[in-house]
Amino acid sequence: MIDDSRTYELDRAHVFHSWSAQGALKPMVVTKAEGSTLWDDEGNSYLDFSSQLVFTNIGHQHPKVVKAIQDQAATLCTIAPGTANAARSEAARLITSHAPDGLEKVFFTNGGADAVEHAIRMARLHTGRIKVLSTYRSYHGGTALAVNVTGDPRRWPNDYGSAGTVHFFGPFLYRSQFHATTEAEECERALAHLEQVIALEGAQSIAAIILESIPGTAGIMVPPPGYLQGVRELCDRHGIVYIADEVMAGFGRSGRWFGFEHGDVTPDLITFAKGVNSGYVPLGGVIINEPTAATFDERVYPGGLTYSGHPLACAAAVATIKTMEEEGIVENAARLGREVLGPGLEKIAAGHSSVGEVRGTGVFWAIELVKDQATREPLAAYGGSSPAMNATLAACKAAGLIPFANYNRIHVVPPLTISDDDARRGLEIIDAALDTADQG
Template sequence: MRAYTLSEEEVKSYGKDYNLYSWSVQGKVDPMVVSKAEGIYIYDAKGAKYYDMSSQLVNANIGHGNKKVIEAIKTQAERLAYIAPSYAIDVRSELARRVVEIAPDNMGSVFFTLGGTDANEGAIRIAKLYTKRSKIFSRYRSYHGSTFGSGNLTGEPRRYPSEPGIPGFIKFFDPYIYRAGIDFKSEEEASKYYVDKFREQVIYEGRESVAAVFLETVTGSNGIIIPPKGYLQGIRNVCDEFGILMVCDEVMAGFGRTGEYFACNNWNVKPDIITFAKGITCGYVPLGGILIDKKITAYFKDNVLNTGLTYSAHPISCAAGCATLDVYKEENLLENSKNMGKILGEILESLKDKHKSVGDVRYIGLFSAIELVKDKETREALVPYGMDPEKIMPRILGMLRQKGFLTYSHENMLIVAPPLIIKEDELRAAMKIMDEVLDEVDKMIE
């Protein structure tokens, strides 16, 4: 087998010349050349070590280089590398059973995809097939994917290239209490306000025309917006009232990120559909999926499931998924997510108290965001929504990277979502770097 021995300079130059990089002006990209990854660490071509404090794209939940998952991939590749989705094979059947068993108990079956984007595409189609309705609701501060359907489902600026879009995609507001401009007396009061507005909008759009509402159970890159008490149940109640399907996008929030296999379990809410990806294989190979309720499963016993993918339930991905589920259980990662999440929350609250540039912190399990502001009193965001003309956020990311802390930003948010295997000493050491960089951000806003 050929071992590629490109120099660091060749890797970077070939990458810039021949690869296209996501969400970037191609002439301005400056990719870090990575040589290896292990545990919670990334190593560059010069051997420098970095904390992976975003789990890459919030998907490397079990960390890098897990031998059990790697061995499962190798074994499956040697035994049966590919077979069409119409065949039944052991890892395909086993993973489907196991995913349904750990899901909320109303779930009846699963359709496997390659990732989150096509999981949401498929969920749109399933919702329309099942309800015979055309309109789909989703929130403004959401990201559901970049293909045409999931791009229209998305609410934030990454949807703009998909517009003018597909008719029937309706946006509504998130329960973003920090920026509501309303002094709610309690989370429950805020939930009632947002749910009532959602219900009113459904009525204006025509109750009988709405197929589904899509929600990131916990809003991901758009700020880790955690639903206030009563919110998800309120949405569930509206859906039940009007025969609308409730779809929870758990692509980021699923598989231990919030301390539960599925984030909706934190609020004891049972969606009709759950979409997932990322944490099912933690990036070792691509896999996503659509969990559907038993009543929808029963419907497709007698009606055509009019969707499909060449690589649906790919054998190697399913083998990796089975091994990944083993790792979650054997290494007690859901419990570690909860325990380390409490420590992370305490650290984040101390950063909020200390730094005048930190307007808010939000966290659940090992899923968190630091919201940066110019002024704590006015809550003016450090950068305007949808733009960063002075490239302030990339500068902050650069300062973090220089000190060995890798993550990403979105709008005025810094995401902190380390692998679920992280230990307390590693977490505290990494967040000390964040503390030091926030000292510099404080100076920037003086």
């Protein structure tokens, strides 16, 4: 075992953290985790309402997945991607078994960002076109191309305007760019806007449209009925590849195996990561439809990764997917949203002046916090935070809950296996903490 007595000291001396000003960091030291609970180095327990970065879908330390990793390590820890191995083959079979018919191939990556990179590369090579369209309120990863496709402020310092990416407004009724007053209006006007962007950019130059089926970090905005079908129709009309980014929404998070199932569509390419094995070992990938895969039957695909389909990661995916099937975890996520989280959040919204809206599905919810319900002014500016927001989050943690927050929102995204009692307890903590937000 590694001595953890110097964890914090060594972290601050040697670890460079992502998305952070290094001098201001005071990272929490986590010593163990189980189910929906974490413990720090002082023995304090916390309810994990973040699933970390929304990836521990089956909870921490699930014994079936831990054992699968241990068994795989005892047999074959690693092997080059050009070979075949049982863990990778079975993981690919299980993943495609939950995808729509016609998406039968999987290209494995190390995570979501490189899955997006490779999906776009495939689309460009398949179509012979360059441009990629994505929404402003989106997050697709931190690598060079993925962060340019991203719509949120993390793109700004990394955007050199040379990646062939074009952004458009997706549907978001609460903060509508289209002066819509109903979901139907928002859908119709958002699709008309996208159609105009395609026309003005030149449909013949557009390789792909990439959409988070349900935008995650950007705000958990479930698309209005008909929107994804409209995007599919525009892609079909113009020969554009439709890429569904399921990195966060996929593998049960929304109460379905994939978020696009809520829209009753079939994408051409699907990117995944996170929930495929609950992040126990890094893994991502692209599920590929037959026409795109056929492009590379005789033509070399110019891409690869040293750890593509890593045995330990794939063994974790096999165990995760089988466990989700056997234990009805996806169905439980839908039930939690319908019976516990949805009603609980509606009650919270009714009791706080700082709550502008609650929205979501399954175990994938957002609380939109505002300074004024009438003007809808955010409690924290887009791309930033505020003293009121920081105080609210601090109140959550002081009460024993790890929240997931982004700008003016708190996301309710615990593991899909959380008990009803723990889910209700987490909501009670947030309810109390929002008294602070009400004063902000």
